[in-house]
Amino acid sequence: MSLRVNALKIAPSDYLVQLRGSGIGAEIQSGGSIVLHRPAPVQILPGFAQGHVSVQDGAAQLAAPLLLSGAGSAQRLRILDACAAPGGKTGHLLELQDCEVTALEVDPVRARRIGENLQRLGLQAKVLTADANAVGDWWDGNLFDAVLLDAPCTASGITRRHPDVLWLRRIGDIAQLALQQKALLQCLWSVLKPGGRLLYCTCSIFQEEGDAQVQTFLANNNNAVLLPSPGHLMPQNGANPQLLNDNQPGDHDGFFYALFEKKSA
Known part of the structure; x- marks a missing residue:
């Protein structure tokens, strides 16, 4: 069980002290x-209700x-988090x-x-219920500085925690989801300003x-220019860190990342 510490409220090292003081074994990655030695109900995590920490996989x-x-902080960035539920990445951006x-x-x-998650964290975002592909239904015409697209997928990277995922998929799911991902990428690229970045x-x-x-x-x-990105991260258990030498260290799900930059005209 992996935790993300809200840096606006507490440092990871200080939160680790609180965990151990509550009898919860954990390590900082x-x-x-922070990875707990054993999963624990969020109700017993120190400061969870106050937004000090969230449950989120390391990847x-x-x-x-x-x-x-590389985005800089000279201006207040306008960021689109598409397919954002349950809001973990939205909250992390604001933290x-x-x-x-x-x-x-x-x-x-x-x-x-x-x-609900943003309220617990004490953060605010503009939350819209809409289909990302139907740009005309939700976009105000102002280009975004950055776009985060956590696209719908087979969820094949989370089988170490949810092995039932494999039984819930059909043979044609990969091809169907790949078409959906392609459409979302192309659609959201159009709302990104030149010089901006999109993370798929x-x-x-x-x-x-x-x-x-x-x-x-x-x-x-x-x-579109592909910037240095992690690419494919295979699922990893902290007990076998040398399984893949180029893998992200620690305990995490399988994931894929590609960071694009839109060339300026």
Whole structure:
């Protein structure tokens, strides 16, 4: 069980002291995430209700800092978090930088969870319930400085925690989801300003939802530049850190990241 510490309220090292003082064993991973020795109900985590900490996998915690890297702080960034529920990445963006975030979610029930999580953290974002592909229904015409697209996917990267995912998928799911991801990438690229950055990510280990998607996007958009990105991260248990030498250290789900920059005209 991985935790993300809200840097606006407490330092990871100080929170680790609180955990151990409550009899909860834990370790700090690279990047500041905390992994509990054993899963625990959130109700017993110190300061959870006050927004000191959130439950978020270590791989998912890479999204916000990666998107904000190199963005600077000279101006207040306008950021779109598409497919944002339950709001973990939305909250992380706001914890790391004073920015204006629009969180987009097509499911009304899941959209309410974004608001609930932000309220617990003491943060604010513009939460919209809409289909990201239907740009005319939600976009005000002002280009975004950055876009985070955590696209719908097979969730094949979370099977170490949810092995039932494999039984819930059908043979044609990968191809269908890949088409949906392609459409979302192309659509959201249009609302990004020149010089802006778009981070594409999925909790999938399949090439069709990762590197193959990136190569197709680059071939279709000559104004897109692929920046240094983690790429495919395979699921990893902290007990076997040497399974893949180039893997992200620590305990995390499988994930894919690709960071694009839109060339200025």
